[in-house]
Amino acid sequence: MAEIDFGGVVENVVTRDEFPLEKAREVLKDEVITVIGYGVQGPAQSLNMRDNGFEVIIGQTPKHKAYWDKAVADGWVPGETLFDIEEAVEKGTIVQYLISDAAQTKLWPVVKKHLKAGDALYFSHGFSIVYKDQTGIIPPDDVDVIMVAPKGSGTSVRRNFLDGSGINSSYAVAQDATGRAEERCLAIGIAVGSGYLFPTTFEGEVHSDLTGERGVLMGALAGVMEAQYNCLRKNGHSPSEAFNETVEELTQSLIRLVAENGMDWMFANCSATAQRGALDWRHKFRDAVAPLFDNLYESVKNGTETAIVIERCGKEDYMDDLRAELDEIKNSEMWRAGAAVRSLRPENWGK
Numbered sequence: 001m002a003e004i005d006f007g008g009v010v011e012n013v014v015t016r017d018e019f020p021l022e023k024a025r026e027v028l029k030d031e032v033i034t035v036i037g038y039g040v041q042g043p044a045q046s047l048n049m050r051d052n053g054f055e056v057i058i059g060q061t062p063k064h065k066a067y068w069d070k071a072v073a074d075g076w077v078p079g080e081t082l083f084d085i086e087e088a089v090e091k092g093t094i095v096q097y098l099i100s101d102a103a104q105t106k107l108w109p110v111v112k113k114h115l116k117a118g119d120a121l122y123f124s125h126g127f128s129i130v131y132k133d134q135t136g137i138i139p140p141d142d143v144d145v146i147m148v149a150p151k152g153s154g155t156s157v158r159r160n161f162l163d164g165s166g167i168n169s170s171y172a173v174a175q176d177a178t179g180r181a182e183e184r185c186l187a188i189g190i191a192v193g194s195g196y197l198f199p200t201t202f203e204g205e206v207h208s209d210l211t212g213e214r215g216v217l218m219g220a221l222a223g224v225m226e227a228q229y230n231c232l233r234k235n236g237h238s239p240s241e242a243f244n245e246t247v248e249e250l251t252q253s254l255i256r257l258v259a260e261n262g263m264d265w266m267f268a269n270c271s272a273t274a275q276r277g278a279l280d281w282r283h284k285f286r287d288a289v290a291p292l293f294d295n296l297y298e299s300v301k302n303g304t305e306t307a308i309v310i311e312r313c314g315k316e317d318y319m320d321d322l323r324a325e326l327d328e329i330k331n332s333e334m335w336r337a338g339a340a341v342r343s344l345r346p347e348n349w350g351k
């Protein structure tokens with residue numbers, strides 16, 4: 001492990017130098033890696049592993065034709081590398097459980113039935129194991145239970161792999177039945193194309209991940225943007241102006257500078273007027289939302305958030321509900337204005 005100083009706190013991480021692809025290939029040379037589910041993470045992780053030379057098969061219910069067809073279009077061959085879920089679990093030695101978290105609970109009796117002694121059961125989220133009282137997912141004692149959780153959308157896991165970069169992942173071992181759980185886990189982490197891997201626990205992952213996506217990464221981002229856009233509109237600004245000042249400037253300019261070299265670098269590349277005001281208002285925004293974050297973290301920790309997911313996303317028609325709410329965002333004035341602004345970007349103009 002490499003010791004890296006993260007802002008004064010030294011942590012151990014696994015880089016590609018310590019665990020090169022060759023080593024991962026050696027560790028997994030006798031394994032058949034079964035990827036269950038072909039939604040978002042499934043395609044990304046399986047295609048990266050296949051391209052990296054690992055033996056991978058897919059388990060997907062043919063009943064949902066769209067996902068099955070997508071797998072076929074990606075080159076998985078029915079009866080050779082694409083099977084229904086039961087058969088795929090039976091054939092695998094490492095079973096990557098990459099269906100939706102709510103569906104993991106429902107499908108567990110089927111998966112459990114086909115796990116064999118010495119298999120590894122793999123997750124990309126701590127959800128199902130940590131909240132076992134809600135999910136009922138308690139793996140048999142004779143299988144390894146491992147996790148690699150990419151810190152990004154599956155779409156980016158694949159895109160970054162193809163462009164030669166990578167998405168960082170956390171990893172953890174919840175159960176080591178074979179004595180090989182950690183090396184299997186790290187090898188898969190490298191195989192799926194992680195940038196670097198940092199250790200966590202299943203608990204640490206699920207608490208931070210659910211907080212992050214409900215907070216800054218998605219929920220807070222959407223909410224804060226809406227609040228500012230509405231404020232500008234209420235005060236007479238046009239949709240175009242409000243959207244540019246709220247979203248477009250962020251995505252086309254400022255957040256790229258943050259990604260490149262940090263928050264202070266982004267500030268330093270803005271006017272003194274902007275810096276002065278932002279430095280003052282930063283404290284007010286932080287203090288205003290801090291109680292909300294405490295509230296959110298508690299709601300994650302005490303299982304409220306996972307219970308909502310299991311209930312709402314476990315319904316047959318959960319996609320209809322999600323779609324309806326996403327459409328509400330898409331069809332709002334703000335995001336319709338956004339579509340118009342995007343169409344005016346030089347690279348999109350005239351398309």
Ligand SMILES: NC(=O)c1ccc[n+]([C@@H]2O[C@H](COP(=O)([O-])OP(=O)(O)OC[C@H]3O[C@@H](n4cnc5c(N)ncnc54)[C@H](OP(=O)(O)O)[C@@H]3O)[C@@H](O)[C@H]2O)c1
Nearest residue numbers: 037038039040041042064098099100103124125152153154
């Ligand atoms: N999305 C991400 O970028 C991301 C990032 C990090 C970690 N993760 C974790 O990775 C795991 C997979 O997430 P995901 O977002 O890739 O999955 P997802 O898109 O939410 O799930 C889609 C997959 O689940 C299957 N599925 C849904 N309901 C099912 C049911 N009742 N029975 C059997 N299969 C069912 C779908 O197949 P059918 O509909 O055809 O049945 C499809 O293959 C989760 O643990 C998630 O938390 C995801």
